[in-house]
Amino acid sequence: MTLRPDLAIIASHVNRGARILDVGCGDGALMAALRDQHGCDARGLELDPVNVAAAVGQGLSVIQGDADTDLADYPDDSFDYAILSQTLQTTRRPDWVLEQLLRIGRHAFVSFPNFAHWRVRASLLFGGRMPVTRLLPIAWYATPNIHHVTVDDFRALVKERGIAIEGAWFLSGDQQTGSGxxxxxxxxxxxxxxxxR
Known part of the structure; x- marks a missing residue:
């Protein structure tokens, strides 16, 4: 199974044998890859019961839960990495969720769609409507996205909170692009x- 490009980046930068918490793990694709290819002890937290069942069906340790409330139940430094992929923008308090990830894990991977991408800007400027794209495929009234985060917004948040950026990768389509x-x-x-800390 081929991983989504952001998940492939995460998987390629996780240490072998690491303890992982994948928050918003979906059907467990990243967890399965980390378990099978990197020997990681991967655990998951997922809101959607259908995805929980799919992940458990692969022999993965996943519980149903909500990142907005359930991360507080995990002890400090219980994982090497806490992962939040394409989920930050769906949480009620992204700043709180980010703090919890870094309390629970020694490191955190966070991936998100960039709402400042030129196609999004052009859709608003020329069409006057919220965009529907390959990465944002759902109309504004049905999308789970409640916070429209940009790369610069995220950088400002982590700087304000004293959070160090150890690595950053950017995707245009399925290909990596430069940080400029x-x-x-x-x-x-x-x-x-x-x-x-």
Whole structure:
């Protein structure tokens, strides 16, 4: 099974044998790859019961839960990596969720669609409507996205909170692109973070 490009970036930067918590793990595709190819101890938290059942059906350790409320139940430093892929923008308090990820894990991977990408800007400017794209395929009234985060917004948040960026990768389509003008040119961003405690 081929991983989504942001998940492939995450998988390629996780240490072998690491303890992982994948928050919003979906059907467990990343967890299965980390378990099978990297020997990781991967656990998951997922809101959708259909995805929980699919992940458990693969022999993965996944529980049904909500990132907005259930992360507080995990002890400090219980994982090497906490992962939040394409989920930050769906949470009620992204800042709180980010703090919890870095409390639970020594490092955190966060990936999200960049709402400042030029195609999104052009759709608003020329069409006057919220865009529907390959990475944002659902109309505004049905989307789970409740916060429209950009690369620059995210960088400002982590700087404000004293969170160190250990790595950053940017995607245009399914290909990696440079960090120059990422706020305009990247459709998707992946950050590796560390909290300086």
């Amino acid at each position: 003008m990422a706020n305009l040119l990247a459709e998707h961003a992946v950050f590796l973070l560390r909290h300086d």
